[in-house]
Amino acid sequence: MAEQILMKGNEAIAHAAIRCGCDGYFGYPITPQSEVMETLMDEQPWETTGMVVLQAESETSSINMLYGGASCGKKVMTSSSSPGLSLMCEGLSYLAGAELPCLVVNVVRGGPGLGTIQPGQGDYFQACKGGGHGDYKMIVLAPSSAQEMYDFVDLGFELAFKYRNPAMILADGVVGQMMEKVELRPMKPRWTNEEIIKKMPWATTGKTSDRKQNVITSLALDAAVHERLNHTLIEKYKKMEDEDVRFESIQCEDAEHVIVAYGCMSRICESTIEMARKEGIKLGLLRPITLFPFPTKEIDRMVPQLKSMMSVELSTGQMLEDVKLAVNGRLPVNFFGRLGGIVPSPEEVFEAFKKSINK
Amino acid sequence: MKEEIIIAGFGGQGVLSMGKILAYSGIMQGQEVTWMPSYGPEMRGGTANVTVILSDKKISSPILSKFDVAIILNQQSLDKFEEGVKPGGLLIYDPNGITRLPERKDITICSISAVDIAAEIGNSKGYNMVVLGAYLKLRPVVTLDNVIKxxxxxxxxRHHSLIPMNEKAIAAGMERLVIHNSL
Incomplete structure (x- = not known):
């Protein structure tokens, strides 16, 4: 078995980036994700794999550096926390419009505004429903452990390049700051220029005499052309929904009630499930791993066996809307959430659950 | 085996690093571990705490409201976490700066004068290792070998030359622990 190292989720992101062949990281420090760039600076990957690590002058700048790097077919990424992500939303819309792959990590804190540096999940809408302008979607991965923080970097890049679309890791302050053991995966070399030209024929790698020039843009003033672009994007998002929904279900086989929770809240709710089972209550947990595409079909499949569902979040009921859409009025869908950086204990969730089914 | 521990004190006392060493010792022992800090503007002077869980099985919630063990290094933390110790659990505190003693009768209460002991053995930075020693004496959840690892x-x-000093601090903590209220 490979060596297991105790590290924070944020540190795991940095090590994974180096080891999965990332070409460039561009970022700006913000709590609670600052350890990502700190670790990269400590590791100095530019001396080993040749990966570029650059502190940009702002988040607006780092997301546009991603646009440049991605245009050349490079594996590029950034990380930030909520207020920083708001600054990046324009860039994300452009990246999606220009069909560019990249990885963006958001270690979410409480909002709105500067909010708090404590954990939150209030950026669900921003991540899953847009944030930037126009009809676009991103693949959104929600890790709940340090190991998943590590593994989702490689997975995020894989999906970003599969779809030529930005992918996001939507973490939270708990998953970013918590230390757990992490198994490092084997090193993957960075793609060579020849490999990039072969894999990414669309990239601006330098025009050769045997092809037309590649143009990377999200601008299409011709209405017909622009509508076609939008339809291409819709096809892509549909394909994501068909092929890349990921979730974990815990004790759902015989469940009469199911809690839906992601990220740190899924870990807390796992303990709630154990408590409920001890009291003979058939409670299960559905943990969406991809928030977009959302496990709508899985919820739809579960509905006939259930009496209620409950969305548990560190937000005011954002994922709740997606659960309700999937349930489509067939069951009571309850909600429990805490705000301001307060993370509820498993007992608190259990009390809220019991109240919700006895009302 | 599942041990849920809160370590709490002032920033700068080595609360977080003590938790990290304990968690790493758990990994060396083949256990599942989580280490969840309070984070924020707490580098020095403010309060800092960390929840460490060691378990034979996969750990679900890293955030807890009840603990098997509370290791308490200042008055604010005693006020905050004394009631969170599970009945039958353990509370270890350093009496230095404590003005109100713990009052629970349904838990084991021990003290370790770690500030004094660390000064006596000429290793004031080994303060947190003295405390760790006291804890391990009562709860040998990890072997001393694995703690060193x-x-x-x-x-x-570059600091590995300091490990023998830390070992001594751990041994001193094991020796000098005072049990006040044993169940």
Whole structure:
């Protein structure tokens, strides 16, 4: 078995980036994700794999550096926390419009505004429903452990390049700051220029005499052309929904009630499930791993066996809307959430659950 | 085996690094571990705490409201976490700066004068290791061998020459623990 190292989720992101062949990281420090760039600076990957690590002058700048790097077919990424992500939303819309792959990590804190540096999940809408302008979607991965923080970097890049679309890791302050053991995966070399030209024929790698020039843009003033672009994007998002929904279900086989929770809240709710089972209550947990595409079909499949569902979040009921859409009025869908950086204990969730089914 | 521990005190006392060494020792022992800090503007002077869980099985919630063990290094933390110890659990505190003693009758209460002991053995920075020693004496959840291995993993190689001093601090903590209220 490979060596297991105790590290924070944020540190795991940095090590994974180096080891999965990332070409460039561009970022700006913000709590609670600052350890990502700190670790990269400590590791100095530019001396080993040749990966570029650059502190940009702002988040607006780092997301546009991603646009440049991605245009050349490079594996590029950034990380930030909520207020920083708001600054990046324009860039994300452009990246999606220009069909560019990249990885963006958001270690979410409480909002709105500067909010708090404590954990939150209030950026669900921003991540899953847009944030930037126009009809676009991103693949959104929600890790709940340090190991998943590590593994989702490689997975995020894989999906970003599969779809030529930005992918996001939507973490939270708990998953970013918590230390757990992490198994490092084997090193993957960075793609060579020849490999990039072969894999990414669309990239601006330098025009050769045997092809037309590649143009990377999200601008299409011709209405017909622009509508076609939008339809291409819709096809892509549909394909994501068909092929890349990921979730974990815990004790759902015989469940009469199911809690839906992601990220740190899924870990807390796992303990709630154990408590409920001890009291003979058939409670299960559905943990969406991809928030977009959302496990709508899985919820739809579960509905006939259930009496209620409950969305548990560190937000005011954002994922709740997606659960309700999937349930489509067939069951009571309850909600429990805490705000301001307060993370509820498993007992608190259990009390809220019991109240919700006895009302 | 599942041990849920809160370590709480002032920033700068080595609360977080003590938790990290304990967690790494757990990994060396083949256990599942989580280490969840309070984070924020707490570098020095403010309060800092960390929840460490060691378990034979996969750990679900890293955030807890009840603990098997509370290791308390200042008055604010005693006020905050005394009631969170599970009945039958353990509370260890350093009496230095404590003005109100713990009052629970349904838990084991011990003290370790770690500030004094660390000064006596000429290793005031080994304060947190004295406390760790006291804890391990009562709860040998990890072997001393694995603690040394955990230490080696947690501290940078250039400081490995300090490991024997830390070992001594742990031994002093094990020796000088005072039990006030045993169940």
């Amino acid at each position: 955990g230490l080696k993993k947690s501290i940078p190689e």
